[in-house]
Amino acid sequence: MAAAGSRPSALAGRSERRSELIAAYSLIAIPIALFLVLNIGSILYALYISFWEWTTRPREIIGIANYQEILGDKVFQRSVTNTIYYAALVVPLQMALGLFLAVVVNQKIRGQTFFRAAFYFPAIASSAAITVLFIFIMSPSGLFNEVRSLLGLNPLFQALGFGPGHNWVGNSSTAMNSIILLNAWTTSGTMMLFYLSFLQTISREIYEAAAIDGAGPWQAFWKITFPLLRPGHYFVATVSVIGALQLFDQAIIAGGSGGEPANSLTTMVLYLYREAIREFHFGYAAAVGIILFVIIFGATLVQRRLFGQAPSW
Amino acid sequence: MTTIPGGAATTQAIRPQTALSEPGIAPVGDRSSGWRRRVAYVVLIGYALLMFLPFTWTVITSFKTQADSVRLTFIPNPVSLRGWENAFTELDPAIPVLFANSLGIAIAVTISNLVLGSMAGYAFARLRFPGREFLFLLVLATMMIPDPLRLVPVYQILRSVGLLGGNLQYVGVVVVLAVAAPSIFLLRQYFMSIPVALEEAAKLDGAGFFTTFWRIMLPLATPALAAVAILQFQGSWNGFFWPLIILTERNNATLPIGLVLFQEQYSTRWPELMAVVVIATLPILALYLFFQRYFVEGIAAAGVKG
Incomplete structure (x- = not known):
């Protein structure tokens, strides 16, 4: 930021100062205008719309009636439970997998670049492609059921209550768990990359000192790496929770806009989408958006309280 | 679909020669048997x-x-080859239409992010003007806004200016994705890392701000531009949320949207569906094989999750 200030003052004449201002404002004009309208402005607009009975067009101002109706709605409550259940399971899974992969890839190993690329691989495909592929693999006669049968695991699954042709994504008891599995898998590569950049800030000397004191790799991990990664945990957890609370793509692709079967895949965002785009309840849906924002913001603040020491962003 | 605030990862990852491509430190296992x-x-x-x-x-x-x-x-x-044949002959909208839609939108979004992102990034990095810090914070703050919250208001805004009908839907999608905060952020950080002396030499030769930006700064920022381009192309190609909401005309759909339409229609015709999955994934796979470095750095730098 001091960069611009270090220009020789002899050059900073009045006309040059003016042309700098003109240059600056014309360079930022379009981006800032877009941000003001489509981001900052849209929050305020959403808040405004949420106080209206607004279907295909604005009808009347009804105050907080939308909010009251939402909070009493059984399907909305279900969507909150579903979303929180998903986040509570997927976040620790993503973090643990990401951390594990990062630590492994950070070792002095041959083919390090290859492994990093391989572990990130599932994250490059679109959510649509990967979900359709996942539905195929988890279908009654799909790869997953075939392989477990081949490995002789069917009795085990039978004991857990899953027959040989179980439809994982299509059954209300396993649909959400399947999506959790899918997203833990596809997102672990991204989490690995985040953890890697934090791992690389830990100085090597600490490990050398620990090794001299006779610490093994296991101890070194739990006594050094894990606690020193605290800013990393905080960052990854925050990113992961914010993403998880907005689960949508996989839910609507696997369960349609109804979150089938039996609303087991209806998440908060899916509920918002359904109310807005399918039912044209724009006022109501805008209020759902505001509630979602409050929940996400609240979760971020709680995490900050619990784990952070805000990182230097 | 979600954009997430860049974290502490940013500061280390965006610099010209970043640590991510170097062999990592070996904390544990150096002397492992x-x-x-x-x-x-x-x-x-x-x-x-x-x-x-x-x-x-x-x-x-x-x-x-x-x-x-x-x-x-x-x-x-x-x-x-039946699956592939059917995918190309039976599906509606046709695969080439979906492919062209995806490609056109991805190219437009990428170019727009490069142009607008580098303009704003340069101004925020190098030019002095009142409100600079505040406006930059504003840009960063937009990363905290969840897309679903913007669904209703953005939908209403686009509808009121007529961008939700017919082929103007393409324009609507591109406008919504025209410039992402991470593009500005990444380029600003990179411009700030370039020595000021280079610009001063140009100034002494009488070059104005635009000439300096165009002739000196942009060519030097090629690695950051590449990272932004990859990130945005991939994001747009794979994008689901905004295309689903805006591209409601069947023939305007992109590959991910088309794939979901097919999945509903042809639920268990796996060879056809898998052929479409391959088509939707192959371009990004090719990009990944050639530009793996930029993927990894762009993600780590911008904190963007697909």
């Missing part, structure tokens, strides 16, 4: 195979017949 190493390799290779298996399975299935597609065989018997 042979067996531990071997176990590690077995785990690594096993997990890497698990990463590739699903996509390999997709490719194999796309060359199977319908009856063969539910069998656990790794070699299609017989090898059939």
Whole structure:
């Protein structure tokens, strides 16, 4: 930021100062205008719309009636439970997998670049492609059921209550768990990359000192790496929770806009989408958006309280 | 679909020669014995195979017949092009239409992010003007806004200016994705890392701000521009949320939207569906193979999750 200030003052004449201002404002004009309208402005607009009975067009101002109706709605409550259940399971899974992969890839190993690329691989495909592929693999006669049968695991699954042709994504008891599995898998590569950049800030000397004191790799991990990664945990957890609370793509692709079967895949965002785009309840849906924002913001603040020491962003 | 605030990762990752492409430090296992190493390799290779298996399975299935597609065989018997043929002849909207839509939108979004992102990034990095810090904070703050919250207001705004009908839907999608905060952020950080002396030399030769930006700064920022381009192209190509909401005309759909339409219609015609999955994934896979470095750096720098 001091960069611009270090220009020789002899050059900073009045006309040059003016042309700098003109240059600056014309360079930022379009981006800032877009941000003001489509981001900052849209929050305020959403808040405004949420106080209206607004279907295909604005009808009347009804105050907080939308909010009251939402909070009493059984399907909305279900969507909150579903979303929180998903986040509570997927976040620790993503973090643990990401951390594990990062630590492994950070070792002095041959083919390090290859492994990093391989572990990130599932994250490059679109959510649509990967979900359709996942539905195929988890279908009654799909790869997953075939392989477990081949490995002789069917009795085990039978004991857990899953027959040989179980439809994982299509059954209300396993649909959400399947999506959790899918997203833990596809997102672990991204989490690995985040953890890697934090791992690389830990100085090597600490490990050398620990090794001299006779610490093994296991101890070194739990006594050094894990606690020193605290800013990393905080960052990854925050990113992961914010993403998880907005689960949508996989839910609507696997369960349609109804979150089938039996609303087991209806998440908060899916509920918002359904109310807005399918039912044209724009006022109501805008209020759902505001509630979602409050929940996400609240979760971020709680995490900050619990784990952070805000990182230097 | 979600954009997330860049974290502490940013500061280390965006600099010209970043740490991510260098061999990492070896905290644990430096002096580990042979067996531990071997176990590690077995785990690594096993997990890497698990990463590739699903996509390999997709490719194999796309060359199977319908009856063969539910069998656990790794070699299609017989090898059939029927799935591919049907995918190209039967599906509506046709694959080439979806492909062209995806490509056109991705190119427009990428160019727009490069142009607008580098303009704003340069101004925020180098020019002095009242409100600079505040406006930059404003840009960063937009990363905290969840897309779903913007669904209703953005939909209403686009509708009121007529961008939700017919072919103007393309414009609508591109406007919504025209400039992402991470593009500005990434380029600003990069411009700030370029020595000021280079610009001063240009100034002494009488170059104005625009000439300096265009002739000196932009060429120097090629690596950051590449990272932004890859990030945005991939994001737009794979994008689901905004295309689903805005591109409601069937023939305006992109590949991900088309794939979901097909999935509803042809629920268990796996060879056809897997052929479309391959088509939707192949361009990004090719980009990834050639520009892996930029993927990894762009993600780590911008904190953007797909």
